[in-house]
Ligand SMILES: [Ca+2]
């Protein structure tokens with residue numbers, strides 16, 4: 152069996168790690184902020200009549216449930232993130248929308264964001280009011296992701312059932328800003344894996360008389376009233392020799408050397424994960440199939456050197 156490091160070596164690793172954190176914390180990290188309007192937005196209108204309704208180019212989008220027929224509305228929104236490099240570490244995300252109508256029962260209701268799991272369309276339908284217009288080719292409707300050819304697996308849209316983020320939202324009209332770690336994590340995921348960027352569905356609380364509300368879309372005439380996603384990021388350093396984890400000990404390099412990197416390295420070392428077999432005898436570079444103090448010492452010397 153491979154050798155294992157002693158507890159004394161572990162203790163040393165953690166002490167050195169803490170020192171390096173303080174050192175690196177003093178380095179200024181350049182950040183970039185971009186603001187984006189949606190590349191597509193629309194509404195899925197549930198219709199008790201069975202009609203396929205949408206509003207691809209309408210100036211308004213809807214969510215929640217109507218008081219009139221207790222029909223649901225769900226807004227879809229996605230953003231082109233291709234201007235953000237794939238090695239960006241997303242540090243902050245906020246989405247500002249312009250609320251133009253919200254029924255009395257919507258006060259304080261949650262607006263929830265879910266990641267979509269199927270590509271959807273934005274066609275030429277235009278519903279100036281909240282009833283929806285007949286879907287046209289390419290529209291997303293309650294039954295179709297892309298009318299009339301591609302149906303949702305589940306009417307009302309295919310999305311991750313657990314919300315990425317929810318926020319209690321007032322009914323007062325005007326700008327509302329959504330911001331939270333769940334939104335940041337979604338943008339980070341989509342920047343890393345652009346094929347998974349299918350946007351969000353925004354849902355209100357769907358219950359009888361439950362809080363229908365209306366936001367401006369990207370087609371609204373006043374540019375400032377369009378949805379605005381603000382993403383702040385910095386580029387992670389190319390040095391990954393000891394940047395083996397991200398904040399929270401996720402599996403990605405994040406451009407920072409912190410205690411999380413040390414913990415993940417040690418955890419992998421203890422479990423015999425080949426990614427921690429970084430050294431051979433005498434701390435020579437390269438795996439040797441053995442888990443020894445040399446692996447820990449080479450990792451720590453790289454870590455404290457900042458690379
Ligand atoms: Ca639209």
Ligand SMILES: [Ca+2]
Nearest residue numbers: 396405407412
């Ligand atoms: Ca790291």
Ligand SMILES: [Ca+2]
Nearest residue numbers: 428430439441
């Ligand atoms: Ca080794």
